[in-house]
Amino acid sequence: MRTGKRGLLAVAVTVVCAITVLGAPGAAFAAPGPTPAPSTSPTARTTNPDLTPPPADPAPSEADKALEAVREKLDSLYHDAAVATDAYNAAEEKAKEQSAQLVALARKIVQGREKLDELKDRAGAAARSQYRGGGLPDEAHLLLSDDPREFLDGAGRVLQGHRATKGLLGEMTRTQQDLEQYAADASTQWQKLESHRKAKAEAQKKIEKQITEARALESRLEKKEKERLAKLQEEAARKAQTAWIGTGALDNATGQGTSAGERAIAYATAQIGKPYVWGAEGPDSFDCSGLTSQAWADAGRTIPRTSQEQWRQLRRVAVSDMRPGDLIIYFGDASHVGLYVGDGKIVHAPRPGRNVTVAGAGTMPILGVVRPDA
Template identity: 60%
Template sequence: MTVNRSLTTAAVALVCAITVLGAPGTAFADPAARPTPQPTPGSSTPKSDKTLEEVRKELERLYHEASVATDQYNAAQEMADEQSKQIVELAQDIVKGQAKLDALKDRAGAAARDQYRTGGLPTEAQLMLSGDPKGFLDGAGRVRQGQQATKGLLTDMARTQQDLELYAKDASTGWKKLEANRKAKAGAKKKVKQRIADAKKLESQLEKEDRERLLKLEQAAEFKAQSTWLNSGILDEINSKASSQGKKAVAYATKQLGKPYQWGAEGPKTFDCSGLTSQAWAAGGRGIPRTSQAQWAGLPRIAIEDMRPGDLIIYHDDASHVGMYIGDGAIIHSPRPGRTVTIAGAGSMKILGVVRPDK
């Protein structure tokens, strides 16, 4: 392990430890040795750690469901954008096809009018009646050419008509899918807002002291998970350097530190988790899927011990969260509503796997 990695890892651990252990009333303190907080006049009795832990788990559930719904919203939005683009292209094809068909019909009409002017006799009959053998032979060649041209005209008209019918059918199908995705997006949006509102309502019911202790419990849970992950010796296996594109992606993500989380946002002022990673890699010169679930499904997967800065760590069994690995056991991510883009321990949440955009 390099000196730089050791120092950075120690620094991350020290910050977590100071934050979590340096405050009274955390999960690492002995509850029996801690004085029972006394309520101030007019305030409610502070909740026990057990009750606050239940609140923490409920908030975790609500924000997780909001994250899942956010991914669904983003996916529906992306699909709707793509379908709208396809419908516009089909409409343009229909306009061009109709113009072509109209032109072909004009040519067919001109041929019919010409035949009418000659009394309706076929061209071959007119040549035979002309009494001019040389003219007949010369005209016969032109007749064959004309017949082929007429046959080609009719074939072209039939093909153009078929194309128009296919374009119209595809446009109709695309419109139905667009409407379905709009409904899915609206449903996901409603669910996101409801879960966030439920979470905020739950937090608003806590006294200021309880909210502060709740934050310490959240940090303690993350610190415990990160410590377990680091104690596995995983960092001894991770020593790969970032690619040139990965460095650019990390640099972009780093510049966003402190910006607020906003579900469905891709910057530049606010981000959700996958909005941050997708924009960071766009800055690195590589377009990747918009959502964490699509990133997990569509990008090359690698072993944790082989990951390098710039790789994306996908979290939870449903791939509902993503962070960017920056080295030394840390990630940059946009956590949830009420939080900002920040650095956290890579092992502070349940890891599903790792993907590499530039593999």
């Protein structure tokens, strides 16, 4: 008992700087001595058992308060990691878009240069043809002609030649302008790509920092404390789910899922047991939005990669109108998402150290519901 209490003290001090709600420092963790009897006389303690205090054990509620502080700190750390993960995923998606646009622009530049070279060859051929004609313009050749019919036919050819030359020069100018615009666009896209790469790297640092701190906090817990913490987490989830059901949120939620929604659910539930890994979107591991986006991709519907963009872009529906296959978005910053499977439950990838699982839909604060196949 003493060893466990000392471990809990170390964690609690780290979390809340010597939690003051427990009274005197260390009172919740160090085994206290017997409570002094009203009389120190051995006779009094022997002849009147009522005056002998019961064995003093630390109040479970006090220990639970300390563990509850640990639980709240862990929730905060993992929540911050989830926010950073969304930022990382968003930056990665943007970087992919910029890379694809750069590739497309590079192809346009290559094609434009090839076209410009061809136009220059045509212009050179025209110049060489004129040189072979003695350097005289077509108008001069016409004036030297004695045949009116030949003159008229030649006049038409001259007009066509003028138009062709003008068109050739115009096409060369436009091609050159396109190349310059492509080069400017490529420079802009490259700058955006670098910006998104930096944002992704910064988000990665935040994620790793939060997860490292959370794991260090958990590692200082002893086995019994970890077991009790797990029970407290389960109890908190159960209470939250019960309270949510008690609000009547599901009283009218009898909507039937679509065939696409059922396919998304089938995909997501098939991933149960696979580990949460931030930034992952399968097939061996997932983060929360990686799971939901891939589930709906498997159902034939492309949706945004991050929970925040899923909340922003997809059609919102009332909780009372949700149906299996809908996505439930959690927390005020839309930093978590789960796939609703019906009966008040979701399948989701919870957080680092956990696996894809089924949980109560009301175990976390619900921001709202969105429908991918609206």
